[in-house]
Amino acid sequence: MQRVLLTGVAAQLPWLMACTHDSKDKADASLKLTWKQAILDQLIPADQYGPGAVDFLADKYIDWYLQDELIDPSDRDYVANGFKKFEDQFDTKQFESMNASERETIIRKTYETSWGKSWLSRIMTLSFEAMLTHPIYNGNPERIGWKWLDHTPGQPEPSQKIMYPNIFSTINES
Amino acid sequence: MKARICVIGSGAGAGPIISEMSKAGHEVIVLEKGPWIKTEHFSKDEMVATRRSVYTPDLRDERHVLNRPKGDGFEAKNTYDIGKDIWQGNVVGGSSNFMSGYFHRMKPKDFKLLSSYGPTEGANIVDWPISYEDMEPYYTKVETEVGISGRAVNHPFLEERSTEDYPYPPLAENIVAKKLDAAGKELGYNLVPVPRAILSRSKEDRSACYMSNYCGSFGCSSDAKGSSRAALINGALATGNCELIPNAKVFHLETNGKGKLVKAWYYDGEEKKQSVEADIFVVACQAIESSRLLLMSKNKEFEHGLANNYDQVGKNLVFSAGGVGSCNLFYSDFSEDDAFKLALPGLFINRALYDWYEIDDPDLGGKVKGGLADFVWEHANPITKAVKLKKDNGKLIWGSELKKKMKAHFTEQRMLKFEVFVDWNPNDNCHVSLAKKVKDKWNDPVANVKLGFHDQDIKIGRYVSQKAVEVLKQVGGKNVSWGVGGNPPFNLQAGGCRFGTDPKTSVLDANCRAHDVDNLYVTDGSFMPTGGSVTFTWTIYANSFRVADHLLERLGTANA
Known part of the structure; x- marks a missing residue:
């Protein structure tokens, strides 16, 4: 058991340390987020459990x-329109200056x-993609998502x- | 362009014929709708494999209409509108590239379901026109040609084998396999090793499985998985007798007015109409699309579609019925050493519960056909895993609550699951027709799939699932949950062009040749009147080898 847990603890260390930071620092960092980032941060915050x-x-x-x-425009519009609706409904400048509990x-x-119920669910799924995709897609930087969850990627990457x-052009050219 | 044989499709139903005929010196042209993705193009990239449409068509271009049970009737919706993609692998080698390769032979009684168990009201059950004994040599051939690893052990439902054991030894197993065996003994149940279409040691230019932990839904990077492409088509191409045309979407089969098929028409990669002439045509586009192609190929001679003079094409579509269940194996419930071993990725389970393949229970009215349960790990791909965690009781969760749940799911346990396979009783409400209004990007009607199921499927699925649940509990699983429903697994489709002896009630004869069209064969799962309580792929491969033997007898070898 210990061997399994050790890996988990090791992967968490930076975040455990982050938790020891002054809570004011954390609040300051949170205030620097754009309103879009702040929505995502509220859904999946950096906390004692990880990034x-x-x-x-x-x-x-x-x-x-x-x-x-290549993604269906109606799927993309759905996500983009959700952000627009949020912007219409709330004062996003004010949202940026709010603390976590107000957000x-x-x-x-x-x-x-x-609209919000399914839209939040959709951007949660996209956030999971960012968290756990291969870093080649510009999410999961330095594999922090995988490290956080002790995930072993498959080979070849x-x-x-x-x-x-x-891959589409590679296949057609081969 | 002219060939001796034109094969439409390149999955499990096509590969054996492509391979056998090419090796016998016959000129074979393969028309594959999808692109040619080669081994070097595969990686364990979840984005490509499951998050975007790379191996399947864009639903904006090609969709299906699903006619699903609702209330007392059915409700038709197209898959684009409901965001449900039922396409399987549309690439060279078909969905066999992406299977997990749990391989089971059908049992002797599966070939004669009607005479073994009698009729079931509301189900169109018939015996097959061939027996298990007819198919056995071909099941064996698949073991060596496609490559099946495993260990034959005696159990009450072990089918007769012409060889003692599998040609490839079992794949390396996770400790959970032993725990399942022990749980079975404690319960008095048989947990039987499951053969896999995965090489445990190398075969010619295919390497042994390197246990990547990413198998189902992913292409294989060592060619250990017995896809039609890696195991059969690559060898056929090496003979120089086989030409493979990818991105070739066949839309019409042309006859000559005398009941003979002469041309297959297709759109090429640049959307231009092209055709291939051949002496023999083999259709193997997977069950739903094969029926669709025949129905689309109407002409004066075949007003209702090719080989459809008795309105049988598309009828009696079947899937594999059954259920699924899962539990958490919490590492804290096991010794330190066992927990470490349970967490090891890559190693296989390969166990099935076989005791209720036939059920003798007065509550079910005596002896009835049952099914089996395969035990499997939750798939490793992390995005899919995470998405399943975002709701509790149907409500989205977020913040630290979500993160705590994710951390625990990924690091404190492993999810052990079962999948139950039972007969999908063929019935009048499960079939393929052409959609009246919905078209694909070439303006051809898409398949309209009616998905009625029989109550017996649910009853038997529940019965077997309850036994599998006992095993999950016995092995130490917590939070056991399970469910059985009428939604079909689209990766397991068969029927629609059932074979038989009577042209009025079947589309194909015993050799899978169309009753009405002398030079047309259908060799994917379409031929199966019933599907057995097993996954279909081994049977589809075996049958295609069987039809290849018939074709060799019919045509002789090229230079004989």
């Missing part, structure tokens, strides 16, 4: 997703709307040539 959505670069990953022309109230309110969407 959070901002550490996984979930916001940048979602931007990449929204620009992927939680807003997220709960969002979840209570018919993707290269530039066979990653999505490059």
